[in-house]
Amino acid sequence: MKEIVVISGKGGTGKTSLVASLAALSETPVLADCDVDAADLHLVLEPRSRHTEDFSGGKSARIIPDKCSNCGKCFELCRFEAIIKDDSKQPVFSVDPIACEGCGVCSRFCPEKAIEFKPSINGQWFISDTRYGPMVHARLGIAEENSGKLVSLVRGQARKLAEEKGLPYIIVDGPPGIGCPVIASVTGSDGVLIITEPTVSGEHDLERVAELVRHFQIPAYLCINKYDLNPEMSERIEEKAVSGGIMVVGRIRYDRSVTRAQVKRIPVVEIDDSAAAEDIRKIWEALAAEINKNN
Amino acid sequence: MEAKITIAVASGKGGTGKTTVSANLARAAAEAGYKATYLDCDVEEPNGHLFLKPHLERRYPVTIPVPLVDEQKCTGCGACGEICQFSAILCINKTVLTFEKMCHGCGGCKLVCPTGAITEQGREIGIIEEGQAGGLGFLHGRLNVGEAMSPPLIRAVRSAGQKSGGLVIVDVPPGTSCPVIAALRGANYVLLVTEPTPFGLNDLGLAIDVLKELGIPHGVVVNRSDPEFDHFARDFCREKGVRILVEIPDDRRVAEAYSRGELAYDALPEYRDSFRELLVSLEKEARK
Numbered sequence: 245m246k247e248i249v250v251i252s253g254k255g256g257t258g259k260t261s262l263v264a265s266l267a268a269l270s271e272t273p274v275l276a277d278c279d280v281d282a283a284d285l286h287l288v289l290e291p292r293s294r295h296t297e298d299f300s301g302g303k304s305a306r307i308i309p310d311k312c313s314n315c316g317k318c319f320e321l322c323r324f325e326a327i328i329k330d331d332s333k334q335p336v337f338s339v340d341p342i343a344c345e346g347c348g349v350c351s352r353f354c355p356e357k358a359i360e361f362k363p364s365i366n367g368q369w370f371i372s373d374t375r376y377g378p379m380v381h382a383r384l385g386i387a388e389e390n391s392g393k394l395v396s397l398v399r400g401q402a403r404k405l406a407e408e409k410g411l412p413y414i415i416v417d418g419p420p421g422i423g424c425p426v427i428a429s430v431t432g433s434d435g436v437l438i439i440t441e442p443t444v445s446g447e448h449d450l451e452r453v454a455e456l457v458r459h460f461q462i463p464a465y466l467c468i469n470k471y472d473l474n475p476e477m478s479e480r481i482e483e484k485a486v487s488g489g490i491m492v493v494g495r496i497r498y499d500r501s502v503t504r505a506q507v508k509r510i511p512v513v514e515i516d517d518s519a520a521a522e523d524i525r526k527i528w529e530a531l532a533a534e535i536n537k538n539n
Numbered sequence: 540m541e542a543k544i545t546i547a548v549a550s551g552k553g554g555t556g557k558t559t560v561s562a563n564l565a566r567a568a569a570e571a572g573y574k575a576t577y578l579d580c581d582v583e584e585p586n587g588h589l590f591l592k593p594h595l596e597r598r599y600p601v602t603i604p605v606p607l608v609d610e611q612k613c614t615g616c617g618a619c620g621e622i623c624q625f626s627a628i629l630c631i632n633k634t635v636l637t638f639e640k641m642c643h644g645c646g647g648c649k650l651v652c653p654t655g656a657i658t659e660q661g662r663e664i665g666i667i668e669e670g671q672a673g674g675l676g677f678l679h680g681r682l683n684v685g686e687a688m689s690p691p692l693i694r695a696v697r698s699a700g701q702k703s704g705g706l707v708i709v710d711v712p713p714g715t716s717c718p719v720i721a722a723l724r725g726a727n728y729v730l731l732v733t734e735p736t737p738f739g740l741n742d743l744g745l746a747i748d749v750l751k752e753l754g755i756p757h758g759v760v761v762n763r764s765d766p767e768f769d770h771f772a773r774d775f776c777r778e779k780g781v782r783i784l785v786e787i788p789d790d791r792r793v794a795e796a797y798s799r800g801e802l803a804y805d806a807l808p809e810y811r812d813s814f815r816e817l818l819v820s821l822e823k824e825a826r827k
C-alpha cells in the first residue's frame with residue numbers, strides 16, 4: 245500500500261481538483277482530506293458518512309465565577325493573551341476560549357482552584373463512502389487549534405482502512421503552507437506530489453516546501469498547473485525542482501473545464517475533451533510508475 | 540489618516556488573491572499619501588515582498604521560551620512532565636528529557652519545578668524583516684522551515700506592526716485555525732477575498748463563521764469574477780448577509796502580471812481606480 249500526499253506550499257494551486265481526479269484514476273483508493281481547516285474535497289466526491297466521531301485535541305480552561313476571588317494570578321501567568329480582564333464584570337477575569345492554548349498553567353496555579361481544565365471538543369471526523377472508495381475527512385471547529393493532531397488522526401484512520409481492505413493507494417489532500425498541519429500530513433508518507441503554478445509566489449513557496457520534504461527525507465514529485473500562463477517561469481521552476489532532487493511528473497494546461505468540473509461536482513478527468521484531464525492522466529501514469537518502483 | 544486603522548485581508552481558501560488585494564491596496568494607499576504599513580502575516584509562505592519589492596532595513600530573530608534543565612538541581616520529581624500538555628518535557632526514571640519543537644512556551648514547567656532547576660532560553664522559530672517600499676512601511680515574518688508553530692511568530696509580526704500608526708494592512712494566512720486567529724487579532728475590519736467557485740465559496744462561508752465568532756465586521760472581494768459563475772457568489776453573499784465591496788474580473792493580464800511579480804496597480808493602470816475606491820469604502824466601513 246502506498247500513501248501519496250498532495251501539497252503545494254502556496255494555496256489555491258489546484259490540490260483538491262487534482263486529488264479528486266486521482267481518486268477517479270487510481271482505482272479504489274482510500275481518500276483522506278487533511279486540509280482540515282478548509283476542507284473542500286467533499287464538494288466533489290460527495291461522501292456519504294457512515295461513521296462520525298468527536299475529536300478532542302486538548303483541554304481548555306474555564307473560570308468558575310463563584311469560586312473566583314479576582315486575584316489576577318491567571319492574568320499574570322497566561323502567555324497567550326487568553327485571560328480577558330474586564331473591570332465592569334464580575335468576576336473581572338474570564339478565559340477567551342479562542343485564544344486559550346490549553347496549557348493549563350492558569351488552572352494549576354489558581355489559589356482558589358477556581359479554574360477548571362477539561363478536554364474540549366475541537367471538531368469531528370468521518371468515515372464515508374464515495375463512488376471511488378472510502379474517504380476519511382474531518383471538520384475542525386470554528387477557530388479551533390490542534391489541526392496537526394486531527395490530521396494525524398485522519399491519516400491513521402485512512403491507513404487502517406487501507407490495511408483492512410487491502411487497498412493499494414491512500415491519496416491525501418494536504419493543507420497549504422509548511423507549518424504544523426503540513427508536517428503532520430507528510431511525515432512517513434511514501435511520496436509527496438507538489439502542485440504549483442508558474443508565478444513568482446509559486447516559485448518562492450516551492451523552494452520552502454521542497455526544503456521541508458528534504459528535511460523529512462520524503463520522495464517528492466512535481467507538476468505545474470496552468471503552466472502555459474508563463475512557460476518560461478514553468479521551465480525555471482522545473483529546473484530548480486530537478487536540481488533539488490524533485491522529479492517532474494507533468495504539466496497541466498490552463499483549462500476552464502477545471503472550474504466547470506468543480507461546479508458540476510465531478511473530477512475534471514470525467515469531463516470529455518478536457519485538456520487538463522488529458523494532462524492529469526499522464527501525471528498519474530508517471531507518478532504511479534515511480535511510486536511503485538521504490539519498494 | 541491619523542487614528543490607527545487595521546484592515547486584514549483573509550480568505551479561508553488559499554490562492555484566491557489575498558496577496559494581490561492586500562499588496563495592491565497597500566500600494567494604492569501609499570500613492571494616495573496615506574501613512575500606511577503592509578504586514579505579511581502569512582509567515583509559512585510570505586509572498587508580499589515579491590510584489591512590493593521592499594528595501595529591507597532591519598532583520599531580527601523571533602524566539603519562543605523553551606525549558607533548560609539544570610541536572611544538578613533536578614531531583615527527578617516529574618512535576619514538569621505532569622503539567623506539560625504538549626509532550627515537550629518528559630521525566631523518565633528520574634531523568635528529564637525536553638523536546639523543544641513541541642514546546643508552546645507556556646512556562647508551566649518552570650513555574651511548577653520545586654527546586655528551581657528549570658530556566659528558560661529562547662529558541663528561534665523564524666525572523667522578522669522590516670523596511671520600506673516606496674512610501675509604504677513593510678514588515679513580514681518568515682517561519683523557519685521545519686518549524687510547526689507559526690502563531691508565536693505571527694503575534695510577533697502583529698505587535699511589531701502595532702508601533703506604526705496610520706493604516707495597517709494585514710495579509711492573513713489561509714485557513715480558519717490558530718494562525719488565522721493570531722493574524723486577525725486587533726483588526727478593525729476584514730476583507731474576505733473569494734473566487735466565485737464552489738471551493739472558494741465553501742471556504743468563504745467558513746471564514747465568515749470565524750469572523751462572526753470573533754465579532755469583527757467584514758466584507759467580500761470577489762476575485763476572478765466571471766459572468767459564468769458570478770451569480771453563485773452574489774447569491775451566497777446575499778444569503779449570508781455579507782456585502783460585496785468589489786468584483787475584480789478574471790483577466791488573464793492580471794494573472795500574467797502576477798506571475799511575473801508585478802502589481803496590477805503598476806502594470807495595468809486601468810485597475811488603479813478600483814483599488815482607490817476599495818480603499819475609500821474600506822476606510823468608511825472600518826470607522827463605523
